[in-house]
Amino acid sequence: MTGDxxxxxxxxxxxxxxxxxxxxxxxxxxxxxxxxxxxxxxxxTYRAAELRPYVVAASLWLAECPQQGAVGAAVRELAHILAGAGRVDPAMNLRGQPASYRARVAFARLREAGIEPRRLLAIYLGVSALIEDDLGSHRTREFKIVQAAKAVHRLASGTHRSWEMFNPLGPDIHTELHAYPRSSGLVLRKIGERLEKAGEFLAPEALPKVIAMKTSKRGPHPSHLPGWRPTWDTRPH
Structure with a gap:
C-alpha cells in the first residue's frame, strides 16, 4: 500500500x-x-569547507563587538558550561550512559582541548548564518542545533592513547588506541540546546551582518547563483 x-x-x-x-x-x-x-x-550535514567562511565571519563580527552586553553574557554562559562540565570520561566508558551525561563529557573534552567559549559562540552563529543563507537548507530548530553540535563535537571528539607494550622476543611494540563517541541521537540535541541557550538572543542581530561579511569576502552562497537547483529537485534540465 502507498500509505506504508x-x-x-x-x-x-x-x-x-x-x-x-x-x-x-x-x-x-x-x-x-x-x-x-x-x-x-x-x-x-554541512562539510567543514562550507561552514568555515561563516564561522570566520562570525568570529570577525564578535571581535568587533563590545565585550559587554549580549556578547559578553553569551561568552560567560559558555564559559560557565565548560567550567562546570566536570572531569573527562574516556570515550570507551560512554556507551550506555544517559545523553545528558555524554553531553557534559563532550563539553569537558572541549575544555581540556583548550577550546575557548568565544569559538563555540562563533560556530553556533556561523552554523545559524549558513542555514539562513542556504536556500536549500532545512530551516528547523532541530537541524540547526544538531549541526552546531556536530561542528563543535568535531573539535575534540575522541580519546587517544598510546603506550609501549613489552615484547619478550624483541623491541617493545608501540600500541595506539583511538576511540570516538557516537555522533548521533539525543546527545547532539543536548549539546546543541546548550549552545542555543547561550547564542539565541544574539542571532537576530548577528546573522544579517555575518552573512553580509561572508558575502563581501567570499561571494554569495551557491544557492543564490543563476541555475542553482536544490539537491532534491530531480527534474530534467
Missing amino acids: LCSIPGCGRPTAYSAGKGRAAFHCRYHVQRKARHGSYWCA
Whole structure:
C-alpha cells in the first residue's frame, strides 16, 4: 500500500513500522537514522569547507563587538558550561550512559582541548548564518542545533592513547588506541540546546551582518547563483 511507504519523495522504502523495524509510521528506518545523525530527514550535514567562511565571519563580527552586553553574557554562559562540565570520561566508558551525561563529557573534552567559549559562540552563529543563507537548507530548530553540535563535537571528539607494550622476543611494540563517541541521537540535541541557550538572543542581530561579511569576502552562497537547483529537485534540465 502507498500509505506504508516512506513519505520522503523518491524513497520508496517501507516505513519502519510496516517493515517491523521500528515505530515510525511515516518514514523508513534509513531516514529515521539519517535524522538522528543529521537533524533532518533529507538535508545532510554541512562539510567543514562550507561552514568555515561563516564561522570566520562570525568570529570577525564578535571581535568587533563590545565585550559587554549580549556578547559578553553569551561568552560567560559558555564559559560557565565548560567550567562546570566536570572531569573527562574516556570515550570507551560512554556507551550506555544517559545523553545528558555524554553531553557534559563532550563539553569537558572541549575544555581540556583548550577550546575557548568565544569559538563555540562563533560556530553556533556561523552554523545559524549558513542555514539562513542556504536556500536549500532545512530551516528547523532541530537541524540547526544538531549541526552546531556536530561542528563543535568535531573539535575534540575522541580519546587517544598510546603506550609501549613489552615484547619478550624483541623491541617493545608501540600500541595506539583511538576511540570516538557516537555522533548521533539525543546527545547532539543536548549539546546543541546548550549552545542555543547561550547564542539565541544574539542571532537576530548577528546573522544579517555575518552573512553580509561572508558575502563581501567570499561571494554569495551557491544557492543564490543563476541555475542553482536544490539537491532534491530531480527534474530534467
